[in-house]
Each structure stands twice: as C-alpha cells, then as structure tokens.
Amino acid sequence: xxxxxxxxxxxxxxxxxxxxxxxxxxxxxxxxxxxxxxxxxxxxxxxxxxxxxxxxxxxxxxxxxxxxxxxxxxxxxxxxxxxxxxxxxxxxxxxxxxxxxxxxxxxxxxxxxxxxxxxxxxxxxxxxxxxxxxxxxxxxxxxxxxxxxxxxxxxxxxxxxxxxxxxxxxxxxxxxxxxxxxxxxxxxxxxxxxxxxxxxxxxxxxxxxxxxxxxxxxxxxxxxxxxxxxxxxxxxxxxxxxxxxxxxxxxxxxxxxxxxxxxxxxxxxxxxxxxxxxxxxxxxxxxxxxxxxxxxxxxxxxxxxxxxxxxxxxxxxxxxxxxxxxxxxxxxxxxxxxxxxxxxxxxxxxxxxxxxxxxxxxxxxxxxxxx
Amino acid sequence: xxxxxxxxxxxxxxxxxxxxxxxxxxxxxxxxxxxxxxxxxxxxxxxxxxxxxxxxxxxxxxxxxxxxxxxxxxxxxxxxxxxxxxxxxxxxxxxxxxxxxxxxxxxxxxxxxxxxxxxxxxxxxxxxxxxxxxxxxxxxxxxxxxxxxxxxxxxxxxxxxxxxxxxxxxxxxxxxxxxxxxxxxxxxxxxxxxxxxxxxxxxxxxxxxxxxxxxxxxxxxxxxxxxxxxxxxxxxxxxxxxxxxxxxxxxxxxxxxxxxxxxxxxxxxxxxxxxxxxxxxxxxxxx
Numbered sequence: 160x161x162x163x164x165x166x167x168x169x170x171x172x173x174x175x176x177x178x179x180x181x182x183x184x185x186x187x188x189x190x191x192x193x194x195x196x197x198x199x200x201x202x203x204x205x206x207x208x209x210x211x212x213x214x215x216x217x218x219x220x221x222x223x224x225x226x227x228x229x230x231x232x233x234x235x236x237x238x239x240x241x242x243x244x245x246x247x248x249x250x251x252x253x254x255x256x257x258x259x260x261x262x263x264x265x266x267x268x269x270x271x272x273x274x275x276x277x278x279x280x281x282x283x284x285x286x287x288x289x290x291x292x293x294x295x296x297x298x299x300x301x302x303x304x305x306x307x308x309x310x311x312x313x314x315x316x317x318x319x320x321x322x323x324x325x326x327x328x329x330x331x332x333x334x335x336x337x338x339x340x341x342x343x344x345x346x347x348x349x350x351x352x353x354x355x356x357x358x359x360x361x362x363x364x365x366x367x368x369x370x371x372x373x374x375x376x377x378x379x380x381x382x383x384x385x386x387x388x389x390x391x392x393x394x395x396x397x398x399x400x401x402x403x404x405x406x407x408x409x410x411x412x413x414x415x416x417x418x419x420x421x422x423x424x425x426x427x428x429x430x431x432x433x434x435x436x437x438x439x440x441x442x443x444x445x446x447x448x449x450x451x452x453x454x455x456x457x458x459x460x461x462x463x464x465x466x467x468x469x470x471x472x473x474x475x476x477x478x479x480x481x482x483x484x485x486x487x488x489x490x491x492x493x494x495x496x497x498x499x500x501x502x503x504x505x506x507x508x509x510x511x512x513x514x515x516x517x518x519x520x521x522x523x524x525x526x527x528x529x530x
Numbered sequence: 531x532x533x534x535x536x537x538x539x540x541x542x543x544x545x546x547x548x549x550x551x552x553x554x555x556x557x558x559x560x561x562x563x564x565x566x567x568x569x570x571x572x573x574x575x576x577x578x579x580x581x582x583x584x585x586x587x588x589x590x591x592x593x594x595x596x597x598x599x600x601x602x603x604x605x606x607x608x609x610x611x612x613x614x615x616x617x618x619x620x621x622x623x624x625x626x627x628x629x630x631x632x633x634x635x636x637x638x639x640x641x642x643x644x645x646x647x648x649x650x651x652x653x654x655x656x657x658x659x660x661x662x663x664x665x666x667x668x669x670x671x672x673x674x675x676x677x678x679x680x681x682x683x684x685x686x687x688x689x690x691x692x693x694x695x696x697x698x699x700x701x702x703x704x705x706x707x708x709x710x711x712x713x714x715x716x717x718x719x720x721x722x723x724x725x726x727x728x729x730x731x732x733x734x735x736x737x738x739x740x741x742x743x744x745x746x747x748x749x750x751x752x753x754x755x756x757x758x759x760x761x762x763x764x765x766x767x768x769x770x771x772x773x774x775x776x777x778x779x780x781x782x783x784x785x786x787x788x789x790x791x792x793x794x795x796x797x798x799x800x801x802x803x804x805x806x807x808x809x810x811x812x813x814x815x816x817x
Contacts, residue, residue, distance in 0.1 A: 214715050234718040247716035251734045260730070264721030308720070 162226055165190045165316050165348035166211060166239075171220035173206050173372075180206040182372040183220070188316070188350065188365075193342055195351045195359040198369035199395070199523070204352045207369075208318050211350060213237045225315050235264070240309035241318040245325060246301045248293040254280075254304050255289035261312045272311075279307040282341060299330050306341070316348040323358065335362055356396045360384070368392045370521065386427075390438055390518035398443040401522055402481040404513075406435045414513055419479035423456045426508035436516035445510040446485035448474055449493060454505035458483075462500050476504060559794075566788035573781060583788035593772065593789070600769035601796060603683060604751035608698075610691040611747040612740060615698035619739075620732070623706040624714075634703065638696045645693070649760050652689040656680040656761070681763025689761055690751045697750060698743030705739025706732065745801050752797055769793055 166188040173181040181203040188194045196204035209215040211222060213234030222230045229237055240261065248257050255276055262272040280286050283303040293301055302322060309317055322338070323331045339362050342349045353359050359366050360380045367377040368391075376388035387393035394401070404418035406429075414429040415422060416437055423439070431437055447454060460476035460483070472492045474485045485504055496502065567579040587593045622633045640648065655661045656679035663675040679685060709732060717727040755770035762768070773793065776786030 212719055214718065233723070234715075235721045235723050239719075241716070241719045243712050243716060245710075245712065247710070247712040249713060249716070249731060260717075260722075261720040263730075264726060312721070 163189050164223070165192070165225060166350070167223040168211075169221040169223070171207070171210060171217045171222060173203070173210060173215060174218045179372050181210070184374050186367060186374070186377055188348060190348055191346050193339070193349045193351065193362055193364045195353060195363040195366045196369060197353055197356060197359040197366050199354055202369040203372040204369050205320055208241070208320055208350060208352045211316070212239055212241045212318050238315040239318055240312060240314040241320060242305050242309050242322045244321045246305040248301055248305055248308070250293055253289065254285070254291050254293070254296070257293065257304060258308045258311050261308065265312070275311055279311045282310065282344070283307045283337075298326055299334060302326065302334065303337070310345065310347070314347065316350055319349060319351045321352055321354070338362065360396065368395060387512065389521065390440070390514040391521035391523065393440045393512060393514070394522040394524070398484075398486065400441045400443060400446065400481075400483045401519070402439045402478050402483060403516065404437045404439045406431045406433055406437055409433060413508065416513065418458070421458050423511065424508045425511035425513045427512070429513045431513065431515060438514045438516050438519050440512040440514065441483070441506050441510055443473070443484045443486040445506050446483065447505050448485050448487055448496070449502050450505045455508045456511060457503050457505045459501060459503055462496065462498050462502060465496065465498055476502075562787045563791055565784055566791050568784040570782045570784050575784060583785045586785060587788065587792060596767060596772060597769045597792070597796070600752060603687060603768065604748050607687055607690045607694060607751040608744050608747040610687065611694040611698045612743060614691065615695045615743060616702055616740065619699050619703040619706055623703055637699050640692070641696050645756075648693065649689060649757055652685070652692065653680065653761060656685055656688070680761060682765045683762065685761040686758050686766060686768075689757050690754060693757070694747035694750050697746040701739040701742035701746070702736060703739070705736045709735045741805055744804060748800065749797060752793065
C-alpha cells in the first residue's frame with residue numbers, strides 16, 4: 160500500500176558493542192516534512208540520521224524509504240543525501256566537480272549535468288563560484304555548497320547533521336532562514352539533527368526529542384512546548400519551573416495538588432494516583448506577579464531576586480525548597496517591587512503540568528538561560 | 531589576520547637554511563660538476579677543462595646501455611615497491627582498527643636492521659641452499675636447487691624492492707592518514723561504492739604521498755651499487771657500479787664525476803616530471 164511517507168522507522172535499535180545508541184525508535188516522516196531530531200549530545204540523534212543515510216546498519220528494526228525496506232541497502236544505493244556537520248567537501252575538487260560528483264556516480268555526462276549544477280548553485284545563491292576550490296570559500300559558503308551537492312540529485316530526503324553547528328550566531332540565524340526557504344522551494348523532506356532547541360522550534364514541522372537513545376516525544380513544536388510528554392522534554396525546551404507537590408485528588412480531567420501547603424489545580428490529564436509524589440511544572444513566562452484579574456492558582460511568596468533583562472524582568476521566589484521564577488514583560492512590570500516584598504504569584508490551571516516525581520532525575524537544569 | 535613580516539626579517543630567517551643547503555647540497559654538487567670536466571692520466575688529475583669524459587659516455591655504447599638498464603630496473607623496483615606498499619598502507623590506515631600503531635611499527639621495523647644484514651639475509655633466502663630451495667626440495671617439488679633466484683636482475687629487483695617498501699609505506703600511510711574520514715562517508719552517501727570512493731577520493735588525495743614514495747624508491751634503486759654487486763652476478767653491473775668503480779678502482783675521478791652527474795641529471799629530470807604530474811591538487815585522476 161502506498162503511503163505519503165518519505166521515511167518510516169520501525170522499532171529501530173542500534174547497539175555499539177554493549178552500548179545502546181538508539182532504542183526502539185519508530186516514526187513516520189511525511190513527504191515534504193521538515194523533521195528535526197533534537198537532544199543533548201550522545202542522545203542518539205546522529206546515529207539515527209546515519210542509519211537513515213545507510214552509513215550505519217541498525218541492529219534491529221526496519222527503515223523504509225518511500226515504502227521500500229532499505230534496512231540493509233548500502234548508503235551509495237539509497238536515494239537520500241546528507242549534509243555533514245563539517246561539510247565534507249572534497250578538497251581536491253572544485254565546487255563544480257564537488258556538485259557534479261553525485262551525478263557522475265550515476266554516470267550522467269557533464270554536459271547534461273551542467274544545467275542542473277547551475278540550478279542548485281542558483282538555489283543556494285552561489286552562482287559564479289563553480290571554479291573555486293573549497294578551501295577558498297568561507298564557512299557559510301562551504302555550507303551552501305555542501306547543501307547544493309546534496310540537493311543536485313533530488314533525493315527523496317535530505318539529511319542534515321548539525322549543519323549550522325560550526326557557524327557563528329548571526330550567520331546561523333541567517334542560514335536557518337535560507338534552509339527553511341530552500342526546503343519550501345524544493346519541497347524535499349528534510350531531516351534535521353540539532354542540539355539547539357531554538358533552531359528546532361523555529362524551523363521544524365515536527366520534532367523528535369531524544370535522550371539516551373530514546374525518543375521522549377515526537378510532536379509539533381507547539382505540542383512539545385505546551386504539552387511536553389516527559390519532564391525531560393519540559394526541561395530541555397523553553398524555560399520551566401519545577402516544584403514538588405502531592406496529589407490530593409485526580410479525576411482524569413483535573414488534578415488537585417498540595418504544594419507546600421497551598422492547594423493548586425492542573426486542568427489536564429494526569430496519570431497519578433491520590434497521594435502520589437508529583438513534579439509540578441510551570442513555564443516562567445506564564446507565571447504572573449500580582450495579577451489584575453483573578454487566576455486559579457495563587458501562592459503568596461517573598462521575592463528573593465529581581466533581574467532586569469532588557470525586554471523583561473525575571474523575579475525569583477521560593478516555594479518549599481524549590482525556586483520559582485516569573486518572567487514578566489518590562490512594560491507590565493510594577494517597578495515599585497523590591498527584593499523581600501511579599502507578592503502573589505499566580506498561573507492558570509491550564510498552564511500547570513504534572514509529572515511523577517521520579518522523572519526529576521531527567522530534568523536538565525539551566526543556571527542561566529543559554530542565549 | 532595575517533601578520534606582516536618585513537622583508538629584511540624574512541631574509542634573516544632564511545639564512546640558516548641557505549647555509550645548510552649551500553654547505554651540504556650546492557657546493558659538493560658544484561665541485562662534482564667542475565671535476566667532471568677535468569681529465570685523469572694515470573694517478574694525476576689534469577685540471578684543464580675539457581669535454582673528454584662526456585665524450586667517453588656518448589661514444590662508448592656500454593655506458594648508455596647500462597644507464598638505460600639501471601633506469602629501467604629502478605622504475606620497475608619503484609613500481610613493485612608501490613604495488614606492495616600502497617595496499618599495505620591502505621589496509622593499515624583504513625581497514626584496521628585495533629593495533630594500528632603496532633602494525634605501523636612492524637611495517638617500518640626493517641629500517642632498524644642494518645642494510646648489509648638485510649642483503650645477506652636475502653642471499654640466504656635466494657641461494658642454492660637457501661630457504662626457498664630448501665623448502666621446495668623438502669616438499670619434493672624440485673630435485674635440484676633452482677639457480678635462477680640469485681645472481682641476476684631478479685635478485686636485485688626483489689632485494690631492492692624489499693629495501694624500498696618502508697620508504698614508500700611511510701609517505702603513503704601519512705598521506706592516507708590525513709584524509710578526513712567523513713569524506714569517505716560523503717562519497718558513500720553521494721553514490722560511490724568502495725571502489726569508486728577509492729578511485730575518486732582516496733587515490734587522488736593519497737597521490738602526494740605516492741609521488742614522494744616513488745621518488746624515494748627511485749632514488750634508492752637508481753643509485754645503489756652494493757646490492758647489484760652482492761646479488762647481481764654477471765648481470766649485476768648497474769650504472770652505480772660504474773660510477774663507483776671509477777672512484778674506487780680506476781682512480782679516474784673526473785670520469786666518475788661525469789657519470790655521476792649524468793645519473794644525477796637523469797634522476798632530476800624524471801623526478802621533476804613526476805612531481806609535476808602529481809602536484810596539481812591530485813588533479814590528474816579526478817578528470
């Protein structure tokens with residue numbers, strides 16, 4: 160049966176000697192989708208990509224490329240192409256010969272290939288660079304040539320292994336736009352490996368968040384941000400508060416918790432029994448300080464720190480033993496507030512997410528938000 | 531940012547290497563060159579300049595014939611050494627994961643053994659009662675010892691090839707080690723199987739090492755006179771032996787100098803052509 164899938168992974172597992180790099184990874188990636196594999200280093204995202212490329216063979220499971228099982232097909236016979244982290248341009252070939260390489264491997268004569276080479280060079284905005292050698296190009300230019308070389312064969316999917324990792328911040332942001340535009344223009348499926356959550360969030364249609372070889376969540380950026388599947392996902396993406404609580408009541412639609420003596424409600428499905436130890440999560444920007452209108456969850460606290468960050472203020476207080484940070488837009492901030500003042504912090508029941516306490520070990524703690 | 535260095539500073543930095551090159555290369559070469567225009571009569575060297583020695587080379591057919599034979603043998607030895615050392619270096623560099631350093635050491639360990647000892651060893655292997663003949667006789671393939679192993683060009687070629695292999699192995703291995711491994715992934719990803727990856731990526735990028743190895747082995751093989759003397763028998767007169775005998779027996783240093791200079795000129799020409807062939811970013815194979 161024909162599906163709309165460019166790539167499908169079925170229970171793919173990869174073991175190196177005894178270490179499991181990827182564990183039972185399953186996903187269906189649609190044609191034309193921009194799909195990201197996101198996670199900290201060593202989470203198995205690059206191994207997953209290399210298995211799709213054919214550069215690693217899975218220990219178990221199946222890889223389907225446009226509905227054909229390619230699990231044991233070598234890389235050179237798979238219709239996917241990779242943009243490598245450090246570009247991997249052939250140093251002894253000019254830009255044109257680099258881009259011609261995949262066509263030459265298909266025995267397409269240079270005369271026939273030339274218009275295609277010109278077309279991808281135009282696509283990546285590098286016309287007129289055909290005669291240069293890779294070492295005569297800047298990092299951003301090499302990156303675009305690597306992209307052109309991977310696109311010239313019109314692959315079923317383009318695999319990108321942290322392609323922007325070696326570029327400086329501003330160039331990276333510019334290249335993100337270029338990549339996204341190219342993906343829209345050519346309509347090729349992109350599978351994008353990154354450890355940069357902002358990059359994944361801004362570019363992707365869907366993201367697989369990985370840790371220790373496991374896919375914690377595969378969903379749209381919106382779902383991942385607002386409805387994280389695990390405490391790890393909640394902590395890895397965005398800025399999140401974690402505080403301890405105990406379940407008092409749970410009817411499946413709303414969960415009432417006791418947090419340091421206060422009664423708080425989460426209006427969402429929570430899989431915890433009464434009296435279970437819980438980890439309560441609230442996004443920092445969803446916490447309000449002295450709200451104008453009444454909000455369901457309210458706690459009276461003392462401010463322990465106020466940090467001005469340009470567009471916003473970050474106010475910190477303690478609930479139980481845990482820090483709770485509120486990020487408030489500078490225009491909405493009451494500038495009369497001082498450290499030591501007692502305020503009311505509040506958030507809606509929809510914005511409160513609850514996980515079992517044992518997931519706390521997976522939480523990634525940021526001391527300062529990475530910029 | 532490039533640091534600008536003033537011209538006098540560049541000049542000063544260049545002095546040590548200039549002195550070194552002058553003392554060890556240029557001056558001896560100039561002496562040899564001048565000497566080749568002298569003539570020898572008996573035990574006295576006549577320092578009037580003449581082209582007599584070069585005339586001897588071009589009029590006596592023996593000299594060009596032996597020169598041709600020596601160049602041909604040296605080329606054969608270089609090609610044999612590359613044929614043996616390149617696959618070895620390729621295996622050690624790309625196919626072996628554990629114990630690579632040990633293998634590398636094993637490949638260059640012959641260099642630690644005295645040159646003469648290695649020559650004697652080959653005589654023992656190839657001789658009438660040598661290893662090969664003894665084994666063949668013991669297993670009953672032959673009754674009488676085979677004599678075509680020793681005292682001919684075959685013996686020279688095999689022994690010099692053995693001597694040259696480490697000198698080819700080292701530069702080739704170094705060149706192969708410098709190839710970024712992700713280029714192999716990239717080639718594979720872009721549709722090249724192992725053979726085409728080898729032809730299109732590994733070989734062109736390994737070519738500078740190959741050229742260096744070729745130059746080393748060619749020079750060693752072309753100038754050697756000990757192995758032809760020890761293992762070459764009657765076929766074993768090479769051009770190196772001629773040069774050596776002019777200095778050693780005939781006391782005709784000017785003729786020796788002239789022959790030496792001719793050998794030098796031939797070697798420089800061949801090496802010049804070779805390095806030009808290989809230096810264009812490894813370009814001649816990549817179309």
